[in-house]
Amino acid sequence: MTKVAVLGAGSWGTALANNIAANNVEVTIWSHRAEQAAEINQKHTNAHYLPKAKLHEALKATADMATAVNDADIVLMVVPTKAVRQVAQELARLLDQRETPVVLAHATKGLESGTHKRISQMIAEEIPAKDYSGLAVISGPSHAEDVVAHDLTAVSIGSTDLAAAQALQKVLANDHFRPYTNDDLLGSELGGALKNIIAIGSGILVGKGYGVNAQAALLTRGLVEMRRVGKAMGAQAExxxxLAGLGDLIVTGMSPNSRNYRAGRSLGQGQDLASVQADMGMVIEGVNTTQAVYDFAQKEGLAIPLTTAIYQVLYQGANIDSEIETLMTRPLKNE
Incomplete structure (x- = not known):
C-alpha cells in the first residue's frame, strides 16, 4: 500500500493531506508545532488555517519529521518558500538513511528571494538526486478552503518524470479532485508563482473600487507578462x-480566499504593507515573488509594466492612483 508524507500543515498542505486520506491512502502530515499536530490527531481540525473544516479521521499528524518520512513512498513538501531550504536539509538527512528513493513533490508557489530560484531548484541543491526517483509540482486553481470542502477542483502535476507525476496523480484523484499531468515542471512552477503578483494587483483594483472590467483587463494583460517572463526563463508558452497558468491566475486573481488578492484589496483600501502582512498571519507569497521577478526583468531587459507598478507600490511606497494613471496612459500599441 502506498504511504504518503506531507511536510507542512498550513492550509494547502492540510487540504492536500486530507484529500489523500479520503482516498483510503495512508498519509501522515508533519507540523513543526507539536500542538498543531495534537489538534489534528485529537480534534480532526486545523483551526488556525482552516477554521471551518472537519478533517478526515484517518489523517495522522506528527511533529517528528522522521516518523512521517521513514516509511513513505511519496513525500510532498508544502511549506512557505522561505522555509524550503531548511525543511529540505532536514529531509535530506532522513532520506540519506533510507535504502530506497522516494517520489518527491512540492506544492509551493513562489520564487526564492535574492536568487530568483524555483522551488525544485532549491530542493535539488539540498537533496541528492540518488534519494528521490522523480520530482513533481502540484499547481493549478485550487484554494485550500474549497478543496477541503470537496468543491470540484482540477490541478496540474508537472514533472519531467512521468512515473513520478502519475504516482502523485493516483493518490490524489477522486470524484471531486481531478489532477492532470504535464512535462513542463519549470512552467508549472513559474505559473504558480507569477500569478500571485497579478492577484495582488487585482485585489488592489477591487480595494480602490474598480469593477470587473478592470480586473479582466489586468488578468489578461497579466497573463501576457507571465508568459513573457516564463519564456525568458525557458518555460513552454502553452x-x-x-491549469498551472490561466486557471490558477483566474482563481487567485478573483477569489477572496486568495491571500494575495486579499492583501492587494487591503492595500487598495489604504492599508500599508506592514500592517497587511501582520493582519494576514500567513505568508503572502506574491510579495517576495514581485521583488524576484522585478529584479529578473531589470537584468534581462523585459517589459513588465504591471509587475513594475505593483513592485513600486509594494517596495517604493508609490501612490496607487498615480501608478494606475501611468499604466492607462502609456503609449498606444497593438495587443
Missing amino acids: TFLG
Missing part, C-alpha cells in the same frame, strides 16, 4: 494557457 503551459501558461493551462
Whole structure:
C-alpha cells in the first residue's frame, strides 16, 4: 500500500493531506508545532488555517519529521518558500538513511528571494538526486478552503518524470479532485508563482473600487507578462494557457480566499504593507515573488509594466492612483 508524507500543515498542505486520506491512502502530515499536530490527531481540525473544516479521521499528524518520512513512498513538501531550504536539509538527512528513493513533490508557489530560484531548484541543491526517483509540482486553481470542502477542483502535476507525476496523480484523484499531468515542471512552477503578483494587483483594483472590467483587463494583460517572463526563463508558452497558468491566475486573481488578492484589496483600501502582512498571519507569497521577478526583468531587459507598478507600490511606497494613471496612459500599441 502506498504511504504518503506531507511536510507542512498550513492550509494547502492540510487540504492536500486530507484529500489523500479520503482516498483510503495512508498519509501522515508533519507540523513543526507539536500542538498543531495534537489538534489534528485529537480534534480532526486545523483551526488556525482552516477554521471551518472537519478533517478526515484517518489523517495522522506528527511533529517528528522522521516518523512521517521513514516509511513513505511519496513525500510532498508544502511549506512557505522561505522555509524550503531548511525543511529540505532536514529531509535530506532522513532520506540519506533510507535504502530506497522516494517520489518527491512540492506544492509551493513562489520564487526564492535574492536568487530568483524555483522551488525544485532549491530542493535539488539540498537533496541528492540518488534519494528521490522523480520530482513533481502540484499547481493549478485550487484554494485550500474549497478543496477541503470537496468543491470540484482540477490541478496540474508537472514533472519531467512521468512515473513520478502519475504516482502523485493516483493518490490524489477522486470524484471531486481531478489532477492532470504535464512535462513542463519549470512552467508549472513559474505559473504558480507569477500569478500571485497579478492577484495582488487585482485585489488592489477591487480595494480602490474598480469593477470587473478592470480586473479582466489586468488578468489578461497579466497573463501576457507571465508568459513573457516564463519564456525568458525557458518555460513552454502553452503551459501558461493551462491549469498551472490561466486557471490558477483566474482563481487567485478573483477569489477572496486568495491571500494575495486579499492583501492587494487591503492595500487598495489604504492599508500599508506592514500592517497587511501582520493582519494576514500567513505568508503572502506574491510579495517576495514581485521583488524576484522585478529584479529578473531589470537584468534581462523585459517589459513588465504591471509587475513594475505593483513592485513600486509594494517596495517604493508609490501612490496607487498615480501608478494606475501611468499604466492607462502609456503609449498606444497593438495587443
